[in-house]
Structures are given as structure tokens and as C-alpha cells.
Amino acid sequence: MSENVLRIRDLSVNYQTDRGVLEAIRHVNLDIPKGSIVGVVGESGCGKSTLITSIIRQLDDNADIPNGSIEFEKQDLLKLSLDKMRNISGTKLSIIFQDPMSTLNPVLSIGRQMIDIQYRDKISKKRKKQRSIDMLTKVGIPDPRNQLNQYPYELSGGMQQRVSIAMALQAGPSLLIADEPTTALDTTLEVQILKLLKELQEEMGCSILFVSHHLGVIAELCDHVVVMYAGEIVEQGSTYEIFNNPAHPYTVKLLECDPASISKKQNLLPTIPGEIPDLINLSGGCIFKNRCDQSIERCDKVTPILNKFDTHHFVSCHLIES
Amino acid sequence: MSKLLSIKNLRVRFRIKSPLQAMLQKIDDPYIDAVRQVSLDIKQGETFTLVGESGSGKTTLALAVAGLLNATEGQIKFMNEDVTSMTSSQIMAYRKKISFIWQNSIGSLSPRMSVGSLITEGYKIHNLKDRDLKMEADRLLKLVGLPAHISGRYAHQLSGGQARRVGVARAIALKPKLIIADEPTAGLDVSVQGEILNLLNKLKDDLGVSLFVITHNLNIVRHISDKTAVMYLGRFVEQGQTDDIFAKPKHPYTLALLSANLTPYPEASLKNRIELKGEVPSLMDRPNGCEFHTRCPFSSEHCDNEFPPMHVFDGEQILTCHYPLNQN
Numbered sequence: 167m168s169e170n171v172l173r174i175r176d177l178s179v180n181y182q183t184d185r186g187v188l189e190a191i192r193h194v195n196l197d198i199p200k201g202s203i204v205g206v207v208g209e210s211g212c213g214k215s216t217l218i219t220s221i222i223r224q225l226d227d228n229a230d231i232p233n234g235s236i237e238f239e240k241q242d243l244l245k246l247s248l249d250k251m252r253n254i255s256g257t258k259l260s261i262i263f264q265d266p267m268s269t270l271n272p273v274l275s276i277g278r279q280m281i282d283i284q285y286r287d288k289i290s291k292k293r294k295k296q297r298s299i300d301m302l303t304k305v306g307i308p309d310p311r312n313q314l315n316q317y318p319y320e321l322s323g324g325m326q327q328r329v330s331i332a333m334a335l336q337a338g339p340s341l342l343i344a345d346e347p348t349t350a351l352d353t354t355l356e357v358q359i360l361k362l363l364k365e366l367q368e369e370m371g372c373s374i375l376f377v378s379h380h381l382g383v384i385a386e387l388c389d390h391v392v393v394m395y396a397g398e399i400v401e402q403g404s405t406y407e408i409f410n411n412p413a414h415p416y417t418v419k420l421l422e423c424d425p426a427s428i429s430k431k432q433n434l435l436p437t438i439p440g441e442i443p444d445l446i447n448l449s450g451g452c453i454f455k456n457r458c459d460q461s462i463e464r465c466d467k468v469t470p471i472l473n474k475f476d477t478h479h480f481v482s483c484h485l486i487e488s
Numbered sequence: 489m490s491k492l493l494s495i496k497n498l499r500v501r502f503r504i505k506s507p508l509q510a511m512l513q514k515i516d517d518p519y520i521d522a523v524r525q526v527s528l529d530i531k532q533g534e535t536f537t538l539v540g541e542s543g544s545g546k547t548t549l550a551l552a553v554a555g556l557l558n559a560t561e562g563q564i565k566f567m568n569e570d571v572t573s574m575t576s577s578q579i580m581a582y583r584k585k586i587s588f589i590w591q592n593s594i595g596s597l598s599p600r601m602s603v604g605s606l607i608t609e610g611y612k613i614h615n616l617k618d619r620d621l622k623m624e625a626d627r628l629l630k631l632v633g634l635p636a637h638i639s640g641r642y643a644h645q646l647s648g649g650q651a652r653r654v655g656v657a658r659a660i661a662l663k664p665k666l667i668i669a670d671e672p673t674a675g676l677d678v679s680v681q682g683e684i685l686n687l688l689n690k691l692k693d694d695l696g697v698s699l700f701v702i703t704h705n706l707n708i709v710r711h712i713s714d715k716t717a718v719m720y721l722g723r724f725v726e727q728g729q730t731d732d733i734f735a736k737p738k739h740p741y742t743l744a745l746l747s748a749n750l751t752p753y754p755e756a757s758l759k760n761r762i763e764l765k766g767e768v769p770s771l772m773d774r775p776n777g778c779e780f781h782t783r784c785p786f787s788s789e790h791c792d793n794e795f796p797p798m799h800v801f802d803g804e805q806i807l808t809c810h811y812p813l814n815q816n
Contacts, residue, residue, distance in 0.1 A: 209677035352541040353748040382750025424678045426707035426751045435682035
């Protein structure tokens, strides 16, 4: 396999809360190979957002990272000074957020914002403007020259998201983080944006870390999938393997209960009984044990680790080991 | 089964420019039609689903049905009473028979009221004093599968799924005949979506209510609804039995929506997908001819100029298109 753009090793993030220490993510290992799209999928509270914010170093003040490293282009992001970090984010590393309306500044025109973010480049304003126009053309915005004078509220949701994709890719980043970029969009637009992302990724050769709770979107876009549950990676592997041959009980159940995967009409849809465990005062053992219907005695005592299940498929479950 | 709700040629208009603005900007028609020429029937105990993209008029239609918006033209009949001509006291009585589950589950609950008083608020509003409100609250919480101790909590202490269940409890409190659910699964995790849909299905069977579900999530439609209508720019482009719509969509827009519906099968993405060009046109500037022609992959010159006729297949599947798809 080719080299990795991002290498996360043994990353844990804790939050100090009134009730005690909340272990939001624990011992996460993640690789993003160059030029590939890696999807992180999981339900609310699984630590998706904490993972992203720790990569871009924007964690809240009450968070601390007891152990782990995030290696991006041969340097540990966690050890960089904030100045150096600021130079990486926005150039080598950029991000698209869920809600384009709150990403874009409502009081500045699109053009002004797109030119502003090129402040590092010592070229004339005219060339910066031309670059912005080229970028807007690339993301499929009609009549880009006039669009530069528009304000975000004058654009539809799909167009706003295209603008934020254009801004994120303008500096030619080697890693693009996409945090649920299509959740706020209608299905027909969702398909358009996914196709656009894939085309741009192939054209520009960057890697994408795509975070979503929508299984269909992940299946459509990603090469590799990482399944997270309550702050741990429970399974990871190639998209084909994960969706066709899921091994962890959680992944199996998650795929089963997605209404999209049931094509016959059913009055009673499958669900996952129980709730996500409280991440304060974790008791040890497997994190999924209280909702798993196959749990054995060992699951209560020993925390499983990610084991090789197949060539490109890793699972953290005692049932698989034995 | 008897007809519960029957809508004929409903039109809802909104003024978008004041008379002065319209005069100064020389706009002849300062209105938009959010809902236009909509006709539908819902029978007792039936689930009717409305699908469509944002801005297609789904919520406007629901608000008009609940009497929260005035219809400009057309007729809304609920149990043979005309809703559009009701007086305010009649509307009050009517609202006992119809209830809402709002899209934003936490936002629709008052942050200053406990769950118990939120659930029984309807009884106080409609002056139904003949019961023990605390016991009612416990009974309703049990019906929606929540523990009784939750009645002391406040909206911010609930998870998304719990808040949605409280919304359901509020909706069934007054024993309505029709529940309008606006995006009942929006913002919920997949594993919780199933729980809410199961709950709605169960209540429908147990209490015999009809459901009017608004959604843009096609995946859930198949499992809960009997009839489906597809809305585009305020009009129904296709409506019929849900099974027929899914098995043999006849309007290109329906087909496009179905094919844009992503499924968790990586290999499924390889099959041909009908992709729509561009975005939904503005209601202020409706296209001529067939209103879908600007995005339709099958449109011809004919579609650009002439409004399509209505076709009826098998007595049930109604659609407006010049060239209905032939899928057997």
C-alpha cells in the first residue's frame, strides 16, 4: 500500500465534565492512504466530531489528549505550535462542514471571502479573483464571475455547499475533511455533491476523510470504512468488505436496522435495543457488551483489540478471535 | 373504509411583495403559489406520505390541513366538514381531532415546562378537566414506551429519540383522528429511526388513527405508508399506492428520487442512476409547460411549451406528465 497522508496512533481524548472525566475517544488508530477516501461512520455520541476536531486542533478548552499522535505529512500535529498549525490548516489540510450557511460569512460577498482566504499567496488581487472564478467553475457553479458578487443568503443550499467545497479545495490540500457535508441537502442534490467530490478528488489527487452517519452515502463514496461506536473503532476495512461481510455485531446490527437496506415492506423494523454506555466511569470490557446479544463472559472483563479478520478487514470483538 | 380527509384543488398563495413594492418594481403578480391544484383523499386508518425536496410545499400543505394557514382556493373536507369555512370556535373543536408531530422534536417542546405538563397541555387548552392529569401523563408515557419518571424532566434533558416520543405522546393525548408527522425521523440515528417508526405503526393499529407523514427520506416511506404522493413545486406530480410508486414509478421525477436514494450496498452505485440537472427552480419563476422540464432527463420540446395532461393508471396511480414511463 502507498504511503499514508494521515496516521493516527493510539489517540485518546478526554473531556473534563462536572460529573468526572468523559473518555470521548479511546486508543484510536487510523490511516488514510494517499489519494483515497476514508469514511468514518457511527451514530451520535460515537466520537466522530471529537476525532475531527482533534485533527484540526480545535478541541474545546475542557478537552485533553492523554496519549496518542496524529502524524500528517511526517509531522505530529499535536506537537506543532499554533502558528505552524494555522499555516497547515487551510492549505494542506482543509475541511467542509455540515451546514454551509454557517460556514460562510453572511456579511461578506462570496468573492470577498474567496479572495480573503488566499492571504498567504503573494499574487495580485486580479489573479486571486481569476483563481476563485476557476475554482467556482470547477465545482459547477454557473456564471461564476457574477456569483462572486453574491452573498451566501442569495444562494441555495446546494450552491452554498459547492462554494464551501471550492474554498476548501482552492489551496490544493492533501487532506480534505468532510464533516457530514450532504446531511443538510436534499437527496437529488446529495447525489450531485457526492459525484462532484469524487470527481474533484480524482482530479486533484487529495485524500478525503469523510464523516457521516448515513450508511448509503459512505457506501457510495468511500474506499475504506471505519465504524466507530462509543469512542472506539470497532471495525475497519474496505467498503466492499464492511458492507458485504460485516463481522462486528454492532456493524451487523447497524446495517440490518437501516430502513434503506430492507426492501420488503415491514411493519416492525429491527432496532438496536439499549443505549450507548455512559462514557464517564467506564467499566472495562467490550464497549458494546450491554447491547450485544452474543456476548460471552470474556466480554465483561477483557477489552477486545482490533484484530485482523481478513486482508483488509480488522475487527475488535472476542467472538471473532475465538 | 370511510373518507377522513378529502382535499380538492387546494391552492395556497403567499404574498411576497407589498402592494407598493409590486407597483414600483412593476410586478404584476406579487404572489407565489406554495401549493397548487392539490387533491388527495385519506381514509380512516390509512397512512399517507408526502415526499418531495425542500421548498416543494410539503409543510405548507400540512399547515393548511390543520387550519393553521388559510387556503386561497379549493376545499378541505375533514369528516364531511369544510375546514376552509370554519369559524374560530369550530376550528378549536376541529383541532382536537387533528394533531402534529413537529420536525424539530426538542425545539417544539417548551423549555420551561416539564414533560408531564407538556403532555397534558392539550387537556388544559381544551378544558377537559374530568381526569387526573398525572395519571393521564403516566398512561401516555407508557403508551409511547417511556418510563414514568421522565415526566419530571425538561426538554433539554431528553435525547433526540426521547423528545420525539414525547412529541408522539402529546400528539395522541386528545385521541385525534389524524396525526400529521412532519419529518418524524429527521435528525435521528438509524437505530432510533426504526424505533419511532415501529411506535407510529403500532399506535396506528392500536388507536386506529390515520397518519399524514411528510418526509424526504424515501427509505422509511416504504415501511410505513399505504399511499404516497410526490410533490414538486407545490404540485403533486404523481400519487398512488406506495407499493406501485416504488415498484413502477411512472413520473421521471419519482424515478429520479428513487434512484437518488442511496442504499448501503457498494455495488448498487454501479447501476445506472438518473441524475437530475441543476436545482429546483424558484417558485417566483415557474418554468413554462411542464414545470419539471428544466431538470427532466427525458424532456422534449413538447414539454417546454405545454402543460402535461393528467394520466390515471389502474384507477389509482395519478400523474401529470407528457411521457409517462413505461415500466412493467
